[in-house]
Amino acid sequence: MNGFVYSIPTTIYFGDDQFDKLGEVVASYGSCVLLTYGGGSIKRTGLYDRIMGLLQAQGLSVIELGGIEPNPRIASVRRGAQMCKEGNVDVVLAVGGGSTIDCSKFICAGAKADRDPWDWFADKTTPIDDALPLVTVLTLAATGSEMDSGGVISNPETHQKEGRGAACLLPKASFLDPQNTYTVPPFQTAAGSADIISHTCETYFSQDKDLYFLDTFMEGLLRTVIKFAPIAMADPANGEARANLMWASSWAINGFADGGKTQAWSVHPMEHELSAFYDITHGLGLAILTPAWMRFVLAKDPDGTLPKLVQFAQNVFGITDPALSDLERANAGIDALQSFFVNDLKLAPTLTAIDIDDEHFEQMAEKACHKNPAIAGFVDLTPQDIVKIYKACQ
Amino acid sequence: MNGFVYSIPTTIYFGDDQFDKLGEVVASYGSCVLLTYGGGSIKRTGLYDRIMGLLQAQGLSVIELGGIEPNPRIASVRRGAQMCKEGNVDVVLAVGGGSTIDCSKFICAGAKADRDPWDWFADKTTPIDDALPLVTVLTLAATGSEMDSGGVISNPETHQKEGRGAACLLPKASFLDPQNTYTVPPFQTAAGSADIISHTCETYFSQDKDLYFLDTFMEGLLRTVIKFAPIAMADPANGEARANLMWASSWAINGFADGGKTQAWSVHPMEHELSAFYDITHGLGLAILTPAWMRFVLAKDPDGTLPKLVQFAQNVFGITDPALSDLERANAGIDALQSFFVNDLKLAPTLTAIDIDDEHFEQMAEKACHKNPAIAGFVDLTPQDIVKIYKACQ
Numbered sequence: 001m002n003g004f005v006y007s008i009p010t011t012i013y014f015g016d017d018q019f020d021k022l023g024e025v026v027a028s029y030g031s032c033v034l035l036t037y038g039g040g041s042i043k044r045t046g047l048y049d050r051i052m053g054l055l056q057a058q059g060l061s062v063i064e065l066g067g068i069e070p071n072p073r074i075a076s077v078r079r080g081a082q083m084c085k086e087g088n089v090d091v092v093l094a095v096g097g098g099s100t101i102d103c104s105k106f107i108c109a110g111a112k113a114d115r116d117p118w119d120w121f122a123d124k125t126t127p128i129d130d131a132l133p134l135v136t137v138l139t140l141a142a143t144g145s146e147m148d149s150g151g152v153i154s155n156p157e158t159h160q161k162e163g164r165g166a167a168c169l170l171p172k173a174s175f176l177d178p179q180n181t182y183t184v185p186p187f188q189t190a191a192g193s194a195d196i197i198s199h200t201c202e203t204y205f206s207q208d209k210d211l212y213f214l215d216t217f218m219e220g221l222l223r224t225v226i227k228f229a230p231i232a233m234a235d236p237a238n239g240e241a242r243a244n245l246m247w248a249s250s251w252a253i254n255g256f257a258d259g260g261k262t263q264a265w266s267v268h269p270m271e272h273e274l275s276a277f278y279d280i281t282h283g284l285g286l287a288i289l290t291p292a293w294m295r296f297v298l299a300k301d302p303d304g305t306l307p308k309l310v311q312f313a314q315n316v317f318g319i320t321d322p323a324l325s326d327l328e329r330a331n332a333g334i335d336a337l338q339s340f341f342v343n344d345l346k347l348a349p350t351l352t353a354i355d356i357d358d359e360h361f362e363q364m365a366e367k368a369c370h371k372n373p374a375i376a377g378f379v380d381l382t383p384q385d386i387v388k389i390y391k392a393c394q
Numbered sequence: 395m396n397g398f399v400y401s402i403p404t405t406i407y408f409g410d411d412q413f414d415k416l417g418e419v420v421a422s423y424g425s426c427v428l429l430t431y432g433g434g435s436i437k438r439t440g441l442y443d444r445i446m447g448l449l450q451a452q453g454l455s456v457i458e459l460g461g462i463e464p465n466p467r468i469a470s471v472r473r474g475a476q477m478c479k480e481g482n483v484d485v486v487l488a489v490g491g492g493s494t495i496d497c498s499k500f501i502c503a504g505a506k507a508d509r510d511p512w513d514w515f516a517d518k519t520t521p522i523d524d525a526l527p528l529v530t531v532l533t534l535a536a537t538g539s540e541m542d543s544g545g546v547i548s549n550p551e552t553h554q555k556e557g558r559g560a561a562c563l564l565p566k567a568s569f570l571d572p573q574n575t576y577t578v579p580p581f582q583t584a585a586g587s588a589d590i591i592s593h594t595c596e597t598y599f600s601q602d603k604d605l606y607f608l609d610t611f612m613e614g615l616l617r618t619v620i621k622f623a624p625i626a627m628a629d630p631a632n633g634e635a636r637a638n639l640m641w642a643s644s645w646a647i648n649g650f651a652d653g654g655k656t657q658a659w660s661v662h663p664m665e666h667e668l669s670a671f672y673d674i675t676h677g678l679g680l681a682i683l684t685p686a687w688m689r690f691v692l693a694k695d696p697d698g699t700l701p702k703l704v705q706f707a708q709n710v711f712g713i714t715d716p717a718l719s720d721l722e723r724a725n726a727g728i729d730a731l732q733s734f735f736v737n738d739l740k741l742a743p744t745l746t747a748i749d750i751d752d753e754h755f756e757q758m759a760e761k762a763c764h765k766n767p768a769i770a771g772f773v774d775l776t777p778q779d780i781v782k783i784y785k786a787c788q
Contacts, residue, residue, distance in 0.1 A: 003409020015397020213638045216614025224607040
């Protein structure tokens with residue numbers, strides 16, 4: 001195993017009984033707040049009013065940036081950064097899911113920088129070394145952005161969807177009240193859950209020597225999502241299901257599970273091209289790609305991938321039938337995951353089903369590799385491999 | 395479930411390849427260091443020389459307090475605090491296991507206070523609100539003190555062993571290099587592992603409504619210790635085993651697994667009286683008490699305890715035989731844990747085997763309740779209940 005540095009100084013306020021501390025926590029960072037949010041559902045649910053009440057009780061002045069897109073765009077980052085500069089904003093309060101929080105991270109950095117924010121994505125060596133403090137209120141269990149230091153921004157002009165991270169982007173505090181996810185519709189609950197599963201799988205499937213302890217953690221996290229996502233879809237105000245999904249979403253990607261792994265992720269870069277080209281929901285793209293990716297890597301490097309896929313089948317889906325060969329178990333695990341996505345989460349099974357044809361497969365596959373010869377993941381994937389995976393999803 | 399605040403700002407440097415950052419990290423807190431350690435094994439292993447080299451390379455001045463006891467005593471806290479005051483110490487570097495780190499936490503607080511450090515234990519409402527920064531180098535996987543904000547100190551004059559915690563006592567950084575535990579003898583490895591298991595069980599066994607996600611985490615942590623402790627005993631330089639035990643030890647008690655539970659721990663207060671009266675190794679006492687405590691609470695409140703004990707048997711020890719009743723499964727799980735302690739960890743099975751008779755049982759039972767009518771844990775335990783548990787361990 002590799003060594004690693006573990007550092008997550010974000011303070012989490014979990015549960016309804018902690019939410020009233022929001023005003024006080026935001027006020028500890030200054031007197032002028034930029035409040036960011038997405039399409040406005042927080043106004044319909046009453047969350048906006050509750051938050052404004054808490055901020056006003058502290059005498060804070062608030063300016064607002066609503067309408068942040070589901071795949072947040074660089075234009076929103078630019079606009080928010082400009083508002084911070086012009087309004088002398090002290091702290092950004094992001095209310096939403098990963099899109100709003102991701103966008104707000106780069107607003108925080110943009111507010112402190114003299115450059116165009118897209119510079120950080122166009123040239124990923126451009127340093128991000130200062131940012132306004134960020135506080136978040138999570139309304140969707142999915143991306144884990146509330147407890148990590150990264151984000152993904154889209155540039156529709158260049159068909160690019162790019163990620164960056166920096167320690168200064170980590171939220172100072174995040175408020176996780178499961179009740180704030182009760183109004184998330186079934187499709188978004190399903191897509192968010194697929195995202196959590198994919199984050200975990202990206203780390204879990206590795207040919208590095210793992211820490212067994214972290215494997216047990218990830219297997220438990222996967223079982224948690226598999227157990228509670230269908231419950232939350234059928235019974236949106238089920239507090240137990242929402243709480244489990246919410247806390248699992250943060251831990252799927254906050255760095256704890258990594259344990260010093262250095263390999264690249266595989267499915268996320270393939271999906272980022274799909275949503276960059278077609279603006280589809282990220283978690284839906286991941287759900288379509290993941291089983292096809294598993295089948296491809298199993299066929300390409302059976303010796304390297306079989307043990308972990310057998311372990312996955314056994315410890316996540318309880319596939320232990322002694323009559324099955326290892327290969328049959330591995331395939332049964334992949335089948336079980338695909339069935340979960342399609343039958344339990346009701347997500348579309350193929351790219352064809354969401355009207356994506358093969359027109360851009362080669363171009364997306366090239367871009368997914370980021371000018372490298374391959375994605376250096378669980379199994380290295382060349383652009384030709386990636387095209388085959390896209391085709392297997394048709 | 396209850397809400398909770400999660401905040402663990404300690405930075406962990408895990409693995410040999412991170413260890414060389416030690417000097418730099420310590421130097422970031424000042425120029426004068428108090429180096430604390432226990433019986434001197436760090437001099438025999440070469441760790442002392444390596445650390446001194448790293449500190450000297452940063453031009454730090456170092457004063458030393460060695461000889462901190464296995465159950466650290468208030469006299470050592472007083473002495474260390476005095477040394478900090480007289481030497482204008484900026485930062486304390488604790489090298490050792492939980493005893494040295496616990497003691498060093500209260501040295502850090504004592505250095506900043508004008509009171510006698512025992513005041514904090516004699517009256518637990520006495521605030522602990524300032525402390526010198528603490529950096530730790532862990533040499534024994536057991537207590538989790540490297541990543542939590544509490545500690546336990548003994549006062550031999552009063553037969554007291556008392557715990558306190560405060561946010562300012564949390565280490566700023568901890569260096570976890572599994573290689574630094576390769577020389578831990580089998581008995582200490584076993585006792586440390588029993589301590590990790592007990593921390594996890596104290597949180598896991600609850601009648602509160604749990605987060606399933608955290609249950610899966612704790613079950614995985616328990617399986618990790620059960621898998622690797624015997625390997626580390628038989629093969630002390632097994633890096634995989636030592637790394638798993640080390641990282642599991644930190645996570646058993648850093649607060650993550652709690653998820654807002656408010657109940658008191660049960661077995662630790664009973665054991666603290668044993669080691670306060672007889673100065674036995676904490677983990678050994680826990681291993682003797684835990685199965686007897688499980689049997690007692692199962693008999694006292696079967697409706698309240700049976701579901702969780704069945705879950706434990708199934709998910710930790712794989713006891714799923716459909717021919718067994720729930721009660722039989724629960725008992726099989728307890729038997730499996732006891733067999734693990736006695737047969738795999740080679741720990742003494744009874745108090746009698748370590749020459750402890752019933753002379754002080756009533757007195758210890760009263761003290762374990764801390765002047766309350768009972769320990770308000772998984773099942774409430776009166777002093778009479780605790781005497782029965784002690785007797786069941788004879």
